Structure formats: structure tokens, C-alpha cells
Amino acid sequence: MKKYICLFLFAIVCGLQAQAQCSSKNTAFGSGETLIYDLYFNWKFVWIKAGTASMNITRTTYNGQPAYKSYLITRGSKRADDIFKMRDTLTAYTTLDLVPQYYKKGSFEGKTYRKEEVWYSYPNGKCKVKMRYQRDKNPATTDTYSSPYCAFDMISMLMRARSFDPTGWKAGHRIRFIMASGKHCEWQSIVYRGKKKFKIEGTNTTYRCLVFSFMEKDKKGKEKEIVKFYITDDANHLPVRLDLNLNFGTAKAYLTGAKGLRNPQTAKL
Numbered sequence: 551m552k553k554y555i556c557l558f559l560f561a562i563v564c565g566l567q568a569q570a571q572c573s574s575k576n577t578a579f580g581s582g583e584t585l586i587y588d589l590y591f592n593w594k595f596v597w598i599k600a601g602t603a604s605m606n607i608t609r610t611t612y613n614g615q616p617a618y619k620s621y622l623i624t625r626g627s628k629r630a631d632d633i634f635k636m637r638d639t640l641t642a643y644t645t646l647d648l649v650p651q652y653y654k655k656g657s658f659e660g661k662t663y664r665k666e667e668v669w670y671s672y673p674n675g676k677c678k679v680k681m682r683y684q685r686d687k688n689p690a691t692t693d694t695y696s697s698p699y700c701a702f703d704m705i706s707m708l709m710r711a712r713s714f715d716p717t718g719w720k721a722g723h724r725i726r727f728i729m730a731s732g733k734h735c736e737w738q739s740i741v742y743r744g745k746k747k748f749k750i751e752g753t754n755t756t757y758r759c760l761v762f763s764f765m766e767k768d769k770k771g772k773e774k775e776i777v778k779f780y781i782t783d784d785a786n787h788l789p790v791r792l793d794l795n796l797n798f799g800t801a802k803a804y805l806t807g808a809k810g811l812r813n814p815q816t817a818k819l
Contacts, residue, residue: 572677572700573647578712578787579812581609581618585788586807589624592800600801601626601636607709612643612651619643620705642705648713653703655732662686666732668703677701683732695735701728712787716742716760739765739773747819748780748791750804757790758783758817785813 584606591600603624610619619641626636637658643651653668662685669680679701684690695701702710707729716723721744729738743761750756759780766776780791788811792803808815 572649572672573645574710574713576646576648576709576713577785577813579607579709580810581607582810583607583812584807584809585805587803588806589626590802590804597802599627603803609646610643612645616646617643617651618646618648618709620709622705640705642703642709644706644709648706648710650700650702650706653705653730655704664732665690668730668732670701679730679735681730681732681734691733693734695730697728697735699728701730701735703730714787741765743778745783746780750790756819758819759790760787782815782817784815784817786811786815786817788815 584604587603589600589603590597601624603622605620605622607618607620610617612619621642622638622640624636624638638656640653640655642653645651649672650668650670652670653666655664655666657664664686665682665684667682671678671680675698677697677700679695681693681695682690683692707727719742721742723742725740725742726737727740728735741763743763746759746761748757748759757780760783762779762781763775764777764779765773767773774795776795778793779789782788782790788805788808790805792801794801794803
């Protein structure tokens with residue numbers, strides 16, 4: 551599920567060149583921001599609380615240089631563990647101008663543990679990615695990828711995308727980008743669906759939102775919607791709702807807490 555919690559944060563990274571152009575101005579967040587979510591899973595037509603997720607951004611150093619460290623943690627509830635056990639931690643480092651440096655994901659899902667790592671470098675004006683993947687105690691596999699276009703993991707993609715302005719876009723606008731995992735790099739697509747007001751269930755809080763869909767192709771090349779996400783239509787671009795289509799069912803995630811925000815919440819009505 552953590553994969554889609556990150557992908558809710560639309561990735562507008564098409565056509566970007568290597569390091570000098572991989573940098574991006576940050577207008578959306580600052581050090582100390584923390585976001586909290588409740589996760590719900592549809593089990594036999596009944597929605598049950600599946601757990602929680604939290605994301606935090608802090609300023610630190612990486613390889614002796616100023617950097618942002620971001621992490622996302624998801625934890626299943628005791629009740630949800632009886633259906634599908636989930637324990638995931640994702641960590642990423644970027645420069646202060648959001649150039650990806652390193653990414654790691656450790657995930658325990660069901661009875662399977664997976665570890666993914668991604669290292670970035672930028673030789674000769676290109677983006678080079680080194681990847682490592684290990685499942686349980688099996689031997690780890692490695693791969694590399696080089697491109698004149700920038701690559702992003704789920705977390706660094708999120709950080710960059712939050713500062714983009716979709717003003718003037720029409721419903722159906724499509725963005726393509728390269729996403730790196732521990733196994734491979736591949737082009738993905740995000741489709742803009744337009745604007746919509748959304749009320750958090752069980753509260754009096756309503757947000758003005760931008761709505762996006764993350765699309766994925768199956769082995770036959772047929773495209774399907776994996777997640778629909780709602781982002782606040784203000785300078786923070788906070789993800790407040792996700793509708794998820796997972797391999798083992800459907801799920802939803804709702805923002806329940808936010809602190810250390812950089813900008814006023816003008817989309818909160």
C-alpha cells in the first residue's frame with residue numbers, strides 16, 4: 551500500500567535533463583513537516599481501519615552536503631494483520647534543490663520481506679542509477695540505468711511534484727516520468743482529472759482539491775487506474791485522500807494530521 555501512498559503525490563517530472571536541470575525550486579514544504587494518515591481496507595464490503603501512515607521531512611547532510619531526509623512509515627492495525635500484515639519504511643535523501651541522491655525501502659508484507667535501494671549519480675550530464683533488490687534471504691540482484699532524463703524514486707518524486715503549478719491544465723492532461731525502484735526503471739503516467747471539493751468523512755473539514763489518477767499498464771499493454779488522489783489546491787499541495795485499487799482489494803487513505811507546514815492552508819474550507 552505504501553507504493554500508492556507515495557504515488558498520490560503527482561509526479562510532474564517529464565522532460566528533465568541531468569543534474570543541473572534535475573534541480574527544482576521548493577515552494578511547498580520545509581524542515582519539520584509531518585503528515586499523518588489513517589488507512590482503511592474494504593473487506594467483504596465492510597470498511598475497516600487498516601492502519602496508519604506518517605511522513606516526515608527534516609534537514610540534514612548526505613555525503614557531507616546539506617540535504618533533505620524524508621521518510622514514510624506505514625503500519626497495519628492489529629485487526630488488519632489478520633488479513634494482510636504490513637510493515638513498511640521508505641527513506642530518501644535529496645539535495646536542498648531536490649536532486650535525488652539515495653532511496654531505500656524495507657517492506658514486510660504478508661510473510662515476505664523485501665529491501666530495495668537506489669543510488670544516484672550524474673556523470674557527463676546524464677542521470678545514472680544503481681539499484682539493488684533482495685527478497686527474504688535470497689541472493690540480492692543489482693542493475694544500472696543511464697539516461698539523459700532525470701529518474702526519481704517514489705519519495706523524491708513526491709517532493710519535487712509538490713512545488714509544481716498545474717494552472718491552465720485541462721482534464722485529461724497526461725504527465726510521463728521515469729521512476730526507479732530497486733529492480734528497474736520505467737516510464738509511468740499521471741492523468742489530471744480536474745478540480746473537486748472533498749469533505750473528510752466524519753468531520754466538518756472540506757478541501758478544494760486537484761484530482762489525479764496514477765495509470766499503469768499490464769503485461770498486455772492495457773492501461774488501468776491504480777490510484778486516484780486528491781491534492782489540496784494551495785501552495786502546500788497536501789494529499790488529503792487516496793482511493794487505491796490493490797492486488798488484494800481496495801483501500802482508502804485520509805489525512806488526519808499535519809504540522810510544521812510551510813504555507814497557510816488556504817484550500818481548507
